[in-house]
Amino acid sequence: MDSNILQFTLDLPRDYFHISLNQRLTLDGIWGVMGSSGCGKTSLLRCLAGLETGVQGRIICNSRTWLDSEQGIFLPPEQRGIGYIFQEARLFPHLNVMGNLRFARKRANPDQPALPFDDVIQQVGIGHLLERTVDKLSGGEKQRVAIARTLLNAPSLLLMDEPLASLDWSSRLSIMPCLKQIQREFKIPVVFVSHSKEEVARLADNLLRMHQGQVIEKGTCRQLLNRLEEQVNSDQQLSALDATVMEHDPDYGLTAIQLDQHRLYTGQMNKPAGTPVRVVLPASEISLTLEPLQSSSILNCIPAHIASLQEQGHHHVLLRLSLGEQALICQITRKSFDALQLSAGNRVFACFKASGLEVV
Numbered sequence: 195m196d197s198n199i200l201q202f203t204l205d206l207p208r209d210y211f212h213i214s215l216n217q218r219l220t221l222d223g224i225w226g227v228m229g230s231s232g233c234g235k236t237s238l239l240r241c242l243a244g245l246e247t248g249v250q251g252r253i254i255c256n257s258r259t260w261l262d263s264e265q266g267i268f269l270p271p272e273q274r275g276i277g278y279i280f281q282e283a284r285l286f287p288h289l290n291v292m293g294n295l296r297f298a299r300k301r302a303n304p305d306q307p308a309l310p311f312d313d314v315i316q317q318v319g320i321g322h323l324l325e326r327t328v329d330k331l332s333g334g335e336k337q338r339v340a341i342a343r344t345l346l347n348a349p350s351l352l353l354m355d356e357p358l359a360s361l362d363w364s365s366r367l368s369i370m371p372c373l374k375q376i377q378r379e380f381k382i383p384v385v386f387v388s389h390s391k392e393e394v395a396r397l398a399d400n401l402l403r404m405h406q407g408q409v410i411e412k413g414t415c416r417q418l419l420n421r422l423e424e425q426v427n428s429d430q431q432l433s434a435l436d437a438t439v440m441e442h443d444p445d446y447g448l449t450a451i452q453l454d455q456h457r458l459y460t461g462q463m464n465k466p467a468g469t470p471v472r473v474v475l476p477a478s479e480i481s482l483t484l485e486p487l488q489s490s491s492i493l494n495c496i497p498a499h500i501a502s503l504q505e506q507g508h509h510h511v512l513l514r515l516s517l518g519e520q521a522l523i524c525q526i527t528r529k530s531f532d533a534l535q536l537s538a539g540n541r542v543f544a545c546f547k548a549s550g551l552e553v554v
């Protein structure tokens with residue numbers, strides 16, 4: 195039986211092209227869906243949710259047929275056990291936060307075990323908001339309540355359509371670890387649409403990239419993001435890396451994490467040893483040396499090879515450094531590049547402070 199598999203063949207005519215998709219996704223972790231505006235990301239989510247009645251094809255999720263247009267099968271949205279989180283929170287304005295949550299709980303998906311109410315409130319961080327009326331919540335608070343409400347519905351698949359797009363960057367930064375933690379804790383698979391490389395780098399395990407109604411790339415987030423062609427023209431260059439918590443050092447307020455065979459230090463976090471984590475490292479945080487650092491305050495210094503490089507404008511060079519299994523994107527000035535006489539294939543040491551790493 196194909197449990198944890200979402201398989202779909204979809205054909206949906208749109209104004210300028212057809213949404214034409216044929217995919218088999220292992221429902222494990224968070225799938226990010228990226229692509230330029232109008233390429234069909236929302237249409238894909240709407241087809242999966244059962245909101246597009248004109249779609250032809252088949253959708254099978256966890257061995258259950260949601261759509262088979264040849265056989266005349268079309269399960270309505272409420273029978274698919276899906277949670278849908280939109281850009282705007284869409285809470286009931288006449289109910290307070292608790293009222294919104296109770297309403298969701300009463301209508302929970304009977305095919306899934308209910309998630310413990312208190313655990314959801316705690317993970318989403320809204321315990322202090324329960325008696326508030328909806329109009330007294332900030333945008334970020336509303337979105338947290340919307341997330342909790344959707345979880346209390348006991349979905350077997352969460353679809354998120356740019357859920358952070360209407361929030362400022364600091365609200366996004368506080369909600370992203372919460373979304374990642376929810377996925378890890380409750381093990382609900384997520385399909386997450388986003389325009390933002392910064393969001394996808396923190397959240398997605400796997401990625402689909404769409405163009406004009408079709409999937410043009412599919413792979414792990416770290417494979418697809420940590421490439422020069424992906425980074426060179428974007429606003430912020432960064433790497434998305436996968437690591438595991440090793441141990442904590444409360445005396446120094448540090449946590450050691452393992453990234454491939456390397457041991458790195460970051461600010462202390464409260465995740466137990468063995469927890470998988472996503473590490474985001476801005477390319478400008480990295481310095482390169484030709485020898486291992488000695489007598490330096492910089493805690494992280496790992497050997498790497500320059501896999502490829504590309505000029506970025508007139509004054510910077512972007513390098514892709516191979517660490518073993520994973521690759522790191524690093525940005526240095528052209529002056530440093532010339533001074534070190536770097537070229538592809540060189541062995542270097544990538545150095546960065548513990549505070550330079552963001553761990554989600």
Ligand SMILES: Nc1ncnc2c1ncn2[C@@H]1O[C@H](COP(=O)(O)OP(=O)(O)OP(=O)(O)O)[C@@H](O)[C@H]1O
Nearest residue numbers: 207208209210229230231232233234235236237238
């Ligand atoms: N109901 C509809 N009927 C026909 N065409 C539609 C309909 N809704 C959207 N479209 C068109 O389908 C294409 C895909 O739209 P969709 O909203 O899925 O894209 P998107 O990738 O989510 O875009 P964005 O990132 O801007 O939200 C667009 O060209 C859009 O104009």
